[in-house]
Amino acid sequence: MKNDRILLETGTNELEIVMFNIGAGIFGINVLKVREIINPLPITATPNAHPYVEGVIRLRQEVIPVVDLSKVLNFPPSEHPEQDKFIISELNQIKVAFHVHSVSRIHRISWQQIEKPSQLSQGEQAQTIGIVKMDEGMALLLDFEKIVVDISPESGVNVESLKVLGPRQRSTKKIVVAEDSKILRKLLSDTLSEAGYDNVLFFENGRVAWEYLEGLAIDLNQNPLEEVNLLITDLEMPQMDGHHLTLKVKEHPRLVDLPVVIFSSLITEDLFHKGEKVGASAQVSKPEIVKLVQLIDQLIL
Numbered sequence: 001m002k003n004d005r006i007l008l009e010t011g012t013n014e015l016e017i018v019m020f021n022i023g024a025g026i027f028g029i030n031v032l033k034v035r036e037i038i039n040p041l042p043i044t045a046t047p048n049a050h051p052y053v054e055g056v057i058r059l060r061q062e063v064i065p066v067v068d069l070s071k072v073l074n075f076p077p078s079e080h081p082e083q084d085k086f087i088i089s090e091l092n093q094i095k096v097a098f099h100v101h102s103v104s105r106i107h108r109i110s111w112q113q114i115e116k117p118s119q120l121s122q123g124e125q126a127q128t129i130g131i132v133k134m135d136e137g138m139a140l141l142l143d144f145e146k147i148v149v150d151i152s153p154e155s156g157v158n159v160e161s162l163k164v165l166g167p168r169q170r171s172t173k174k175i176v177v178a179e180d181s182k183i184l185r186k187l188l189s190d191t192l193s194e195a196g197y198d199n200v201l202f203f204e205n206g207r208v209a210w211e212y213l214e215g216l217a218i219d220l221n222q223n224p225l226e227e228v229n230l231l232i233t234d235l236e237m238p239q240m241d242g243h244h245l246t247l248k249v250k251e252h253p254r255l256v257d258l259p260v261v262i263f264s265s266l267i268t269e270d271l272f273h274k275g276e277k278v279g280a281s282a283q284v285s286k287p288e289i290v291k292l293v294q295l296i297d298q299l300i301l
Helices: 002-008 122-126 144-151 159-165 182-194 206-218 242-251 272-277 289-299
Strands: 014-022 025-030 034-038 053-059 062-068 085-091 094-100 102-110 128-134 137-142 175-178 200-203 230-233 260-264 282-285
Touching: 014 085, 014 094, 014 137, 053 094, 062 144, 085 102, 085 144, 094 144, 102 128, 159 182, 159 289, 175 182, 175 206, 182 200, 182 289, 200 206, 206 230, 206 242, 230 242, 230 289, 242 260, 242 272, 260 289, 272 282, 282 289
Parallel strands: 025 137, 062 094, 175 200, 175 230, 230 260, 260 282
Antiparallel strands: 014 025, 014 102, 034 085, 053 062, 085 094, 128 137
16 A cells, blocks of 8 residues: 555655566556556557557447557467467557557555666667666567557657738747657657757756756856746656656745646646646646647747
8 A cells, every 4th residue: 555655645756567478578668658557458450550569459338450560560469379468458549459569566665766768779679768767677668659659650749830810920939849859859850940949958867858957956156047048848868857857846935936848648637637736737638739839829928
């Protein structure tokens, strides 16, 4: 019970991950992305499906695509299909069943235990957001959002969608973005520039973003809120997650009034309260980039 209470706290820089196996590989997925874990259901094949997609299943009243993670990772098929599981996940406002070869247990860890996957091959890096260091070994935390966007590009950030906002004026306001995905940093840079925001500084995780913000706040000869007008943060990031970053900003007397927007695939009705608890000014679910720009416009006046 004591651990359960700790895990309910928000902003502790901790997460729970479900550990699973694909072949001999050990991988993890954030519990916040998992709706349920089930035994495989009959799959209906779909014509012209992406190579990663086995087909669809009907779970209660919902039709959900099934993604074979062994194909995503170029691993051999399951040797013991009787142990296979479907991890039902919700991200980018889409429900997906990830087909894995077995599920082991749930681990509670700190984001400080997760390192950037710089030592992996280029192919592995493309599907991985971090290496989880545990006493019994290491596991890879997969980039499930990228997997979904690779299969369904329309589910990702689309710069063209900003056309609905009409002509935009250039802004001199200063924005800091904490986002671990190199691809998404580039997309956000292009999108914010298209929206008129050119003065944007990117950091690859919450820890380095916090070090920058704290450095501004320590200098009593300047007003940090004149150096940074708005912070945008992802949630899942190695070293320091977005909830913990937001909490540290809101607890600092010279940064407390800095508007913070959480931009994450984990913004669901069930999890919205976590961002509210740490003091986020707004929360937007990826890939709603138009809504993000509209909120920036309101908060950055």
